[in-house]
Amino acid sequence: MEIQKKVKYEEELDAGFLEEIKAMSGCKEIQECIQCGTCSSSCPMAVYMDYPPRKIIAMIKSGFKDETLKSFTIWLCPSCYTCQVRCPSKIKITDIMYALKRKAIQEKVYPARFAIPVLDKEMTRLISKYGRNSELWLIINLYLKSHNPFGMLKMAPLGIKLMKTGRMSLKRESIKGKKQLRGLLKAIREDAQ
Amino acid sequence: MNGYIYYPGCSLKGGSRHYEESILPVFREIGMPLLELEDWNCCGATAYFSVDDTMAAAICGRNLSLAEKTGKDIIAPCAGCYLTLKKSNKFLTSSQPKAAKILKDLKSVGSEYQGKVNVKHPLEVLIKDVGVDKIKDKVRRPLKGLKVACYYGCQLVRPYTDFDDPDYPTKLDVLLEAVGAEAVKYSAKTRCCGGSLTGTIEEVGLRLNYILLKEAKRKGADLIATICPLCQFNLEITQSKIVSKYKDDIRLPILYFSQLLGLALGIAKEDLGFSRSIISLKPVWKKLENGGTR
Numbered sequence: 080m081e082i083q084k085k086v087k088y089e090e091e092l093d094a095g096f097l098e099e100i101k102a103m104s105g106c107k108e109i110q111e112c113i114q115c116g117t118c119s120s121s122c123p124m125a126v127y128m129d130y131p132p133r134k135i136i137a138m139i140k141s142g143f144k145d146e147t148l149k150s151f152t153i154w155l156c157p158s159c160y161t162c163q164v165r166c167p168s169k170i171k172i173t174d175i176m177y178a179l180k181r182k183a184i185q186e187k188v189y190p191a192r193f194a195i196p197v198l199d200k201e202m203t204r205l206i207s208k209y210g211r212n213s214e215l216w217l218i219i220n221l222y223l224k225s226h227n228p229f230g231m232l233k234m235a236p237l238g239i240k241l242m243k244t245g246r247m248s249l250k251r252e253s254i255k256g257k258k259q260l261r262g263l264l265k266a267i268r269e270d271a272q
Numbered sequence: 273m274n275g276y277i278y279y280p281g282c283s284l285k286g287g288s289r290h291y292e293e294s295i296l297p298v299f300r301e302i303g304m305p306l307l308e309l310e311d312w313n314c315c316g317a318t319a320y321f322s323v324d325d326t327m328a329a330a331i332c333g334r335n336l337s338l339a340e341k342t343g344k345d346i347i348a349p350c351a352g353c354y355l356t357l358k359k360s361n362k363f364l365t366s367s368q369p370k371a372a373k374i375l376k377d378l379k380s381v382g383s384e385y386q387g388k389v390n391v392k393h394p395l396e397v398l399i400k401d402v403g404v405d406k407i408k409d410k411v412r413r414p415l416k417g418l419k420v421a422c423y424y425g426c427q428l429v430r431p432y433t434d435f436d437d438p439d440y441p442t443k444l445d446v447l448l449e450a451v452g453a454e455a456v457k458y459s460a461k462t463r464c465c466g467g468s469l470t471g472t473i474e475e476v477g478l479r480l481n482y483i484l485l486k487e488a489k490r491k492g493a494d495l496i497a498t499i500c501p502l503c504q505f506n507l508e509i510t511q512s513k514i515v516s517k518y519k520d521d522i523r524l525p526i527l528y529f530s531q532l533l534g535l536a537l538g539i540a541k542e543d544l545g546f547s548r549s550i551i552s553l554k555p556v557w558k559k560l561e562n563g564g565t566r
Contacts, residue, residue, distance in 0.1 A: 104325050158321075194473065247287065267374065
């Protein structure tokens with residue numbers, strides 16, 4: 080067996096990554112991290128993560144850009160904010176996870192058919208277009224664009240229960256002010272350029 | 273602002289309509305009937321912030337602007353909407369240059385926002401504006417004998433809420449005890465249900481909900497009371513899969529706190545959306561009939 084080198088020497092790291100993240104909304108306190116591990120021990124998802132939150136912070140600070148943006152961790156964060164309210168250095172860890180998700184989407188370094196970013200993008204698309212989310216359409220599109228579409232069949236028993244109790248409808252929700260909303264998003268887009 | 277305008281969000285019009293069906297009669301009963309915000313758009317939840325945070329704050333700004341025009345503060349029963357609107361409100365009223373830009377864009381489409389609106393959750397309003405004593409006086413059918421695990425989840429109590437503790441909140445316990453129920457000591461009360469993970473990575477979702485259900489069972493709860501549509505949905509729909517996967521019968525009714533409150537205030541059972549429950553509520557009715565004698 081050969082020993083696999085996982086560490087990186089300075090010249091292999093992305094020196095600008097920390098500054099890049101610090102410039103994003105909610106991330107400027109990241110340098111105050113004392114590596115106490117309160118975030119990782121508070122995180123209900125840490126057991127499923129490839130790098131727990133404490134490590135992610137350390138990795139950003141050291142310039143492990145590729146590993147951070149391609150990690151499973153950033154998608155697993157469900158925004159429960161436990162780490163954020165407990166952090167003794169008042170680092171907005173949940174907001175950092177949001178920033179990393181956005182960065183991964185912007186730089187297209189996320190698995191395109193992975194259900195979590197698909198769900199995020201799909202819900203965003205529905206709301207931007209119609210002003211409202213339609214639960215059933217969101218789920219249908221989630222399956223078509225990520226999981227095996229046949230996976231939906233497994234959901235049938237639940238779907239029937241929800242139909243029976245009047246909790247699911249095929250109606251596409253929409254607002255009257257769609258034009259206003261789209262105008263707003265257009266203005267924001269133009270401002271960003 | 274004077275009074276409240278109701279912001280339902282997508283869940284209360286969809287899979288969680290029994291939350292709306294119980295929160296509206298409860299507020300009517302206590303003399304604060306709620307009107308729905310006209311032409312509200314979705315809050316964007318965690319999804320929009322994962323894609324574009326500027327646009328996410330802007331679409332919330334449209335809702336805040338609509339509310340401001342009514343002269344009322346927002347009441348948002350969904351914990352996701354509550355947090356998202358509160359977070360965006362905080363950002364839009366901050367001194368950040370990006371916020372000023374969004375406000376300018378809002379104004380350009382006839383959606384001016386001056387920053388006057390507060391965002392509240394019904395639990396907060398019931399505790400702070402109405403008061404437990406007043407609610408206690410209105411109880412006509414005390415929930416005697418009912419053991420409840422009060423589940424707060426995450427986004428109501430973290431990170432912006434100032435009306436309860438972020439790690440060990442107690443206000444829902446206090447409210448339901450005031451109307452006659454017994455709140456069990458529920459250590460998982462703010463542990464995350466996984467949110468949308470139940471639909472994206474099922475293995476993780478099942479495990480998280482198993483922990484929550486198991487702990488409530490262990491404490492002898494007859495049901496779990498929730499304040500958030502996604503929590504209620506996850507805790508309810510995962511049960512049959514959890515039972516077969518973990519070979520552990522953790523089945524428990526999962527109700528909205530407003531359904532329980534409505535019951536205690538004497539509102540007819542048929543008018544509180546109980547028929548929407550997927551899990552059998554028979555054990556709950558039996559407990560209430562017996563009135564605590566067992």
